[in-house]
Amino acid sequence: xxxxxxxxxxxxxxxxxxxxxxxxxxxxxxxxxxxxxxxxxxxxxxxxxxxxxxxxxxxxxxxxxxxxxxxxxxxxxxx
Numbered sequence: 001x002x003x004x005x006x007x008x009x010x011x012x013x014x015x016x017x018x019x020x021x022x023x024x025x026x027x028x029x030x031x032x033x034x035x036x037x038x039x040x041x042x043x044x045x046x047x048x049x050x051x052x053x054x055x056x057x058x059x060x061x062x063x064x065x066x067x068x069x070x071x072x073x074x075x076x077x078x079x
Contacts, residue, residue, distance in 0.1 A: 021054040029063055031076050 030038050039058060046056045068078040 029066060029079050031079055035060070 026042070028038060039060070042058060048055070065074060066078040067074045
């Protein structure tokens with residue numbers, strides 16, 4: 001993700017320098033009752049004080065099933 005671009009001219013050539021932001025990816029599975037509180041907590045933490053470019057995106061996807069291998073539990077109890 002490019003936060004800003006600086007263009008400067010050297011002797012006979014145009015150059016472009018890009019300043020990139022560090023990224024982090026979180027994958028979180030929650031039950032329906034925890035969906036909105038989780039989204040709000042992520043937004044508060046990611047936005048920071050400036051809320052500028054690079055604050056991130058949240059993708060909400062349906063989770064078809066979860067299986068806890070150790071106990072063989074499945075569904076919402078496995079989350």
